[in-house]
Structures are given as C-alpha cells and as structure tokens.
Amino acid sequence: MPLRMHFTVEDLARTRIADRPAPCIELGTAARQLQERTHPVRLGAWRHRTLSALHPASRMAFALMPPRGRITDFLSGTNAATPAELIEQIRSTPRSRLRTSLEGTARHQPLPSWAHRLPEDPLLLRQLCDSLEHVADHALLPHWQEVQAMAAADAAVRSRQLLGGGVEAVLARINPRRVRWRAPVLEIAMASGLDADVNLGGQGLLLQPSVFGVEAPVVDFDAVPQPVLSYPVARLQEGAATPLFAALPSGDGPAVPAVDAVGSVLGHTRAAVLGTIARHPGCSTQQLAALVGIAKASASEHATTLRNAGLIVTHRDRRTTAHVATPTGIALLNAPSARP
Structure with a gap:
C-alpha cells in the first residue's frame, strides 16, 4: 500500500515547485546511490569515478546515510542553498537537535555505536562533517553546475504543465512510476513500503526536483515552511536511459576556444x-x-x-x-x- 497525502483546496493553492536543487536531498541520495549498483547506465560512470576517489573516512557518512531506511534528520532537514552551506549548517547543529534526531532514528533502525556519542563529542561531530564534506567534494561539487541546470530545466517543464493544466497536471506527471494523483489524494509508493494517511493541513507541498533521486521519492514532513516531496528531474523520466555526467570538462585538457x-x-x-x-x-x-x-x-x-x-x-x-x-x-x- 502507498503513502497517501490528502489535499484540500488550500493545499493545492499552496503547492509550489522548487526551481533549484536541494543540497541535503542531493547529498543524501548521492550517498545512497554510491552504496547501490542500480541504474548502471545512468550512474555507473559517475559511481566508479566517485568511489575511486573516496578515502575510507567516507564510511562515517555512509553509516548515517544507508541505502535503505532513514537518513538521520539533522543531516537532511536544512534549507542550505549550496553543498558547502549544508556542511556548515550540519557542523553547527545544536546538541539538543543532535540528540533528538539520533533518538528518533534509533527507534526505527540501528545506529553505529559511535553515533550515540555525537551530541557529547565535538571532535567526533567534526570528523563526521569532514567525512560528509569529503563525499560532497567528490560526488556533488564537480557536477553541481549541471545539477543546477537540470533543476532549472525541470522547473521550466513543470511551469508549462502548470499553465496548461494547473497543479493537478503537475502532480499527475512528476513521477509516474511512483506517484499517482487520485484527486484529492496523492499516492506515493515509498521505497520503505510505508503505508499511511497524511493530511497536509493547508500547508501545501514543495515539489523538489532531484538529480540523484533517480526513482524513489524522498518525503520530509517536518521541513519548513512546508512538507517536501522529491521527484526525478524531467531528464530522468525520458524514455532512453543516458549516462549522467558522462563528460566532465578537465583542466588538464586542451584549452577551449576563446x-x-x-x-x-x-x-x-x-x-x-x-x-x-x-x-x-x-x-x-x-x-x-x-x-x-x-x-x-x-x-x-x-x-x-x-x-x-x-x-x-x-x-x-x-x-x-x-x-x-x-x-x-x-x-x-x-x-x-x-x-x-
């Protein structure tokens, strides 16, 4: 059974489309993709290049961003505009939030033993953030410009859908494999198999395009100012699977024309x-x-x-x-x- 989001007229009126990527979602889904072997055509070359460049310290980041299950809230619940800003926000997470977030995650899945010491050990938190920064430096930053471009292009596509058929037309087409609009309910097939009914309570929904979220939706009901639902950018929903980031400009190559x-x-x-x-x-x-x-x-x-x-x-x-x-x-x- 799917997760069911119940919309009111107010929810439809307040539903928005993000026009830029969310670093917290991209880092989390990228970390998960690095631990998977799925989508070898689209992600295989990127995965190989990134994993070849990572050092063992990246395992700390992967431990709190597992391929299945929850990503601990303090790693994902930020409004950072860039990967660097995201890491800085995580570095300054208050101890109380660290504790609450880890306790919430532990109720649903086991955590590594060291994770429970994060609220009381600033050095350990610094090591975790260094690990996250290392993953972001190799998995996200070399491709961030293209990630931003794909999000902007997706926003253009969704804007045309909005003009042609309203919010309901967008909801019906954001992720046909996983999301179905049955007015006034949005049914979402979560990777976790979550079966629940959720009332948005007039907050609406932020529809967040994602490049590394190739298929499985990410839902954050605690996001501010409104809940967030991720979906694959339009390019990933096209018929033919093509490699992402197949050709990166190299500073060591021949100079491009002036x-x-x-x-x-x-x-x-x-x-x-x-x-x-x-x-x-x-x-x-x-x-x-x-x-x-x-x-x-x-x-x-x-x-x-x-x-x-x-x-x-x-x-x-x-x-x-x-x-x-x-x-x-x-x-x-x-x-x-x-x-x-």
Missing part, C-alpha cells in the same frame, strides 16, 4: 544559440527561435548540432522541450578572450 573565437568555431548563429540557451536555461525551441531571431526549424537544427557535440542537453515532455547548456558548453562561452 569567447571571441566561438563564432568562428561554431558559426555565429550557432554561437548565438548556445549563448542564448546559457542565459535562458530551460527555454523551449520556440522561445529559443524568438530570442535569437531565427525560424523555429533553424533553432531546432542548431540545437540538435549543439546537443550532439555535448554542449547542451534537451529535456522533452510530450510536445515541449527545455534546452540547458552543459558544463562544457558554459566553459566554452566563459573561456578568456585572449591568452598569453
């Missing part, structure tokens, strides 16, 4: 298309054509070429598209205009 030379490398119109997508992440092909001042067919052709070159990614939702520049595309645009 900004002034991008037009001569790509062609001036194609360079304008790439620059427009970078400035307007999530734009549709029709919007792209209008912004650049070219025909829609031409915009589509240029976008296809840029996508094949790995400079943009395109997310599709039925008949609409959302284009986003990749880190490689952004690096190309941001290259210095002259070199010694």
Whole structure:
C-alpha cells in the first residue's frame, strides 16, 4: 500500500515547485546511490569515478546515510542553498537537535555505536562533517553546475504543465512510476513500503526536483515552511536511459576556444544559440527561435548540432522541450578572450 497525502483546496493553492536543487536531498541520495549498483547506465560512470576517489573516512557518512531506511534528520532537514552551506549548517547543529534526531532514528533502525556519542563529542561531530564534506567534494561539487541546470530545466517543464493544466497536471506527471494523483489524494509508493494517511493541513507541498533521486521519492514532513516531496528531474523520466555526467570538462585538457573565437568555431548563429540557451536555461525551441531571431526549424537544427557535440542537453515532455547548456558548453562561452 502507498503513502497517501490528502489535499484540500488550500493545499493545492499552496503547492509550489522548487526551481533549484536541494543540497541535503542531493547529498543524501548521492550517498545512497554510491552504496547501490542500480541504474548502471545512468550512474555507473559517475559511481566508479566517485568511489575511486573516496578515502575510507567516507564510511562515517555512509553509516548515517544507508541505502535503505532513514537518513538521520539533522543531516537532511536544512534549507542550505549550496553543498558547502549544508556542511556548515550540519557542523553547527545544536546538541539538543543532535540528540533528538539520533533518538528518533534509533527507534526505527540501528545506529553505529559511535553515533550515540555525537551530541557529547565535538571532535567526533567534526570528523563526521569532514567525512560528509569529503563525499560532497567528490560526488556533488564537480557536477553541481549541471545539477543546477537540470533543476532549472525541470522547473521550466513543470511551469508549462502548470499553465496548461494547473497543479493537478503537475502532480499527475512528476513521477509516474511512483506517484499517482487520485484527486484529492496523492499516492506515493515509498521505497520503505510505508503505508499511511497524511493530511497536509493547508500547508501545501514543495515539489523538489532531484538529480540523484533517480526513482524513489524522498518525503520530509517536518521541513519548513512546508512538507517536501522529491521527484526525478524531467531528464530522468525520458524514455532512453543516458549516462549522467558522462563528460566532465578537465583542466588538464586542451584549452577551449576563446569567447571571441566561438563564432568562428561554431558559426555565429550557432554561437548565438548556445549563448542564448546559457542565459535562458530551460527555454523551449520556440522561445529559443524568438530570442535569437531565427525560424523555429533553424533553432531546432542548431540545437540538435549543439546537443550532439555535448554542449547542451534537451529535456522533452510530450510536445515541449527545455534546452540547458552543459558544463562544457558554459566553459566554452566563459573561456578568456585572449591568452598569453
């Protein structure tokens, strides 16, 4: 049986879509994915690179972010905007919250023996935070720009759904494999198998796109100012599974062309298309054509070429598209205009 969220008219009116990733959710789901072997096409290359770079101290982070079960609340219940801010918030967690959070987790699953000493041992908490920072440095930070771009593109897709069919249309399509809208109830198939009825009480819901939450939803009823439900970004719901973060720009590789030379490398119109997508992440092909001042067919052709070159990614939702520049595309645009 699923988790059932009961909506009122007030809940529907207050339900929102996040337009940026949540570091606490991305770190937690990334840590879980590193301990799994699922989704080898999408996550295999990222998983191999990350695990190869981690040192044994990362096990502390994994112990409190297991592949199954709860992630201890003080690691996930923050509103940090960046991974670095998330770690700093965890470092400054009050002892009372540490104690309450760990006691709550222990009621549902066993904790490592050292975890119970965290509220009374600042050095141990520092070691845990160093472990979390190490995982974030290798699993999240090299890809954070692309994670942000995918969240922005997803927000564009959901905004069009909202305009076309209201909040109910969004709820019906955020995660078809795990989430079903049966007005006025949202049914969620949790990985834990949780079977419960929850009334949102007029708070509404924050719908949070996630890149590393490939499938299983994350629900946080204690989040402020309203409960949170994560779902896979639109790109992960497309038919064909494609690798995430397959090609990262390398500082050791050959220099990319200077900004002034991008037009001569790509062609001036194609360079304008790439620059427009970078400035307007999530734009549709029709919007792209209008912004650049070219025909829609031409915009589509240029976008296809840029996508094949790995400079943009395109997310599709039925008949609409959302284009986003990749880190490689952004690096190309941001290259210095002259070199010694």
